[in-house]
Amino acid sequence: MLDPVGTWNRSSTLPARDFSRGAASVQLLVILVPVLLGLMGFAFDLGELYLVRGELQSAANSMAIAAAQKLAGTDVSSDAATLYARQTLENASGFGNKYFFGGLAIGQTNGSLTSEAPDPAYFATAVDATAGSTGSEVAGAQARHARVTLTAEAPLTFWSFLSLASSRRVAVQAAAVAGISAPLCTGCGIEPIAVAAIDGTEPVNFGFVPQTEYTLGYVCNGNPIPGSLPNTAGRIPYLLLNRLDTAPVIFTDEQSQLYRDGAGGLPANASTTQACLTVNNTELIWATAAPVQCSTVSPGASVVSWMCGLTSRFEPTYPAQCAGIPEIDTMSAIFPQDTEVTETTDYTQYQGNGRRVITVAVVDVLTAVGAMTVLGFRQFVVEPVAGGVDVNVADANGRFGALFIGSPVPLKQGSVSGCQISSGPGKVVLHQ
Amino acid sequence: MKRGSRGSTLVETVLIAPVLIMLLLGMTELARVVYTYYTLQKIMDTVARVAGTTQSVNFCNDSDPGLIAAKTLAVTGSPDGGNALVNGLTVDQVSVRAERYEAAGNTLAQCDCSFTGCDASAGGLPPDFIVVDMPNGFTVRPLFFGLTVDPFLLKPHVRVPYGGT
Numbered sequence: 001m002l003d004p005v006g007t008w009n010r011s012s013t014l015p016a017r018d019f020s021r022g023a024a025s026v027q028l029l030v031i032l033v034p035v036l037l038g039l040m041g042f043a044f045d046l047g048e049l050y051l052v053r054g055e056l057q058s059a060a061n062s063m064a065i066a067a068a069q070k071l072a073g074t075d076v077s078s079d080a081a082t083l084y085a086r087q088t089l090e091n092a093s094g095f096g097n098k099y100f101f102g103g104l105a106i107g108q109t110n111g112s113l114t115s116e117a118p119d120p121a122y123f124a125t126a127v128d129a130t131a132g133s134t135g136s137e138v139a140g141a142q143a144r145h146a147r148v149t150l151t152a153e154a155p156l157t158f159w160s161f162l163s164l165a166s167s168r169r170v171a172v173q174a175a176a177v178a179g180i181s182a183p184l185c186t187g188c189g190i191e192p193i194a195v196a197a198i199d200g201t202e203p204v205n206f207g208f209v210p211q212t213e214y215t216l217g218y219v220c221n222g223n224p225i226p227g228s229l230p231n232t233a234g235r236i237p238y239l240l241l242n243r244l245d246t247a248p249v250i251f252t253d254e255q256s257q258l259y260r261d262g263a264g265g266l267p268a269n270a271s272t273t274q275a276c277l278t279v280n281n282t283e284l285i286w287a288t289a290a291p292v293q294c295s296t297v298s299p300g301a302s303v304v305s306w307m308c309g310l311t312s313r314f315e316p317t318y319p320a321q322c323a324g325i326p327e328i329d330t331m332s333a334i335f336p337q338d339t340e341v342t343e344t345t346d347y348t349q350y351q352g353n354g355r356r357v358i359t360v361a362v363v364d365v366l367t368a369v370g371a372m373t374v375l376g377f378r379q380f381v382v383e384p385v386a387g388g389v390d391v392n393v394a395d396a397n398g399r400f401g402a403l404f405i406g407s408p409v410p411l412k413q414g415s416v417s418g419c420q421i422s423s424g425p426g427k428v429v430l431h432q
Numbered sequence: 433m434k435r436g437s438r439g440s441t442l443v444e445t446v447l448i449a450p451v452l453i454m455l456l457l458g459m460t461e462l463a464r465v466v467y468t469y470y471t472l473q474k475i476m477d478t479v480a481r482v483a484g485t486t487q488s489v490n491f492c493n494d495s496d497p498g499l500i501a502a503k504t505l506a507v508t509g510s511p512d513g514g515n516a517l518v519n520g521l522t523v524d525q526v527s528v529r530a531e532r533y534e535a536a537g538n539t540l541a542q543c544d545c546s547f548t549g550c551d552a553s554a555g556g557l558p559p560d561f562i563v564v565d566m567p568n569g570f571t572v573r574p575l576f577f578g579l580t581v582d583p584f585l586l587k588p589h590v591r592v593p594y595g596g597t
Binding site: 026029033036037040043044047048050051054055058061062065066068069080083084087088090092093095096097098101102178188249250251260264267268269270272275330331333334335339353410412413427428429430 | 444448452455456459462463466467469470473474477485487488489497498529531533535536538540541542547548552553554555556557558560561563565586587588589590591592593594595596
């Protein structure tokens with residue numbers, strides 16, 4: 001037990017050098033407290049800076065993905081991509097991506113704190129896009145990848161108390177690059193029709209000539225073989241691939257399903273075998289869409305329903321031939337129209353919203369009786385009939401004009417694994 | 433003066449130590465708030481990216497299996513569920529809002545829950561953007577010597593485009 005008297009006594013007998021002992025601890029505290037506070041403040045502020053960087057990174061990722069989704073190989077696509085990407089920061093509803101605890105708008109000046117969100121930069125290759133300042137930027141039809149760099153000044157909470165700190169804010173930067181992925185082996189939401197490869201050994205275009213308008217005509221038997229439509233390079237036969245949903249929840253009728261497939265591609269479905277097509281898989285013809293004699297006046301109800309869906313990409317009303325499709329009034333209200341419905345001879349000049357672009361399966365050989373092996377997917381722009389603004393659903397052979405464009409438009413969903421192909425449409429991915 | 437030097441050290445320490453400890457604990461608690469916010473923000477981001485890349489998610493139905501799966505994965509870090517990554521966070525607190533972009537007017541608005549909007553169960557098409565947020569926020573109550581400290585209400589949100597990876 002401590003004897004207080006003894007302690008005092010002992011203290012009083014200490015030599016003179018101990019005179020300053022109390023003062024020393026005060027000095028120590030005077031030095032130590034600011035240092036300790038500084039260290040703690042530094043740790044806290046550093047944490048805040050990491051938070052801001054994380055928020056900016058998340059915003060940059062969103063912006064880059066949004067931009068890359070709109071890069072469709074047309075001249076106007078990079079401008080459209082910039083507008084679309086900016087929507088991630090748009091804050092009229094209060095939900096734009098922000099930083100610093102979700103409180104400060106990105107790309108605006110918030111009090112004394114500035115933040116910059118320049119337009120995305122566009123590149124033809126992922127190498128250029130990730131190369132930093134050495135990558136050469138492109139715009140319009142060549143753009144396939146987008147790079148977004150966001151900067152924002154973060155306020156320093158504790159560090160600014162110290163007189164050492166020259167500034168009360170620090171600029172934080174985050175960058176993200178997104179672009180087209182490797183060719184998809186499984187494409188979802190695409191149009192369930194198949195055309196035969198003109199040249200199965202040619203990996204890029206399967207023998208089709210880009211920027212060439214073909215007549216896609218439904219396969220038929222016998223003679224006379226239907227001709228091609230005016231101003232097209234020849235007739236390419238196609239078949240509807242079987243994607244009949246045997247357990248549909250909505251639009252249960254088979255003709256309604258065909259209309260939906262024509263209007264918007266395969267509807268989303270939890271089952272990927274229902275909603276997607278996969279390279280190297282074999283496919284069968286849609287049973288009720290079997291080819292008829294070429295000389296008959298109609299390719300059959302199923303093909304007409306598909307054509308009715310196709311024409312909904314051009315106009316909100318439907319032709320009389322389509323009136324018998326169950327629930328067509330509801331379905332035709334669902335699908336928007338393309339904003340450009342005139343003939344497109346040069347895809348890079350196309351200014352529409354992409355509704356007329358269809359992604360079809362290219363198979364080894366078209367057959368109505370056996371299995372067809374999917375070689376890949378390629379894209380066409382559906383053309384209106386000569387001098388018109390829609391598809392002729394009354395065509396006796398299910399024909400419509402289509403401009404071959406290769407594979408510039410990214411698909412919304414799909415998978416890149418499971419096959420070895422060097423070319424085809426991709427989806428948008430982040431390049432980390 | 434000599435007699436008081438030792439005692440003053442003790443007194444000073446007694447006076448200073450609680451202040452230092454309070455500072456230290458206060459700092460730790462503040463850091464916990466920052467950490468919680470960052471974690472919540474990442475969870476929002478994960479919900480949006482997973483839901484936005486899953487086939488056939490109906491953003492108009494809070495009990496959609498795809499939506500629940502995305503929220504469960506993000507909140508617990510496992511598709512099978514389990515303990516939340518942030519103590520006290522539940523799947524119900526996370527809300528998803530679908531938005532549609534109109535290129536003609538360059539406008540973004542909430543997507544109707546109808547067949548012409550984003551109600552997939554009625555045949556609606558997918559949205560263009562997804563906002564994930566916590567409408568009621570998430571309350572973090574700093575622990576401070578058992579004192580009642582004003583809670584922090586954290587309201588993280590993200591807007592992410594639909595589709596892609």
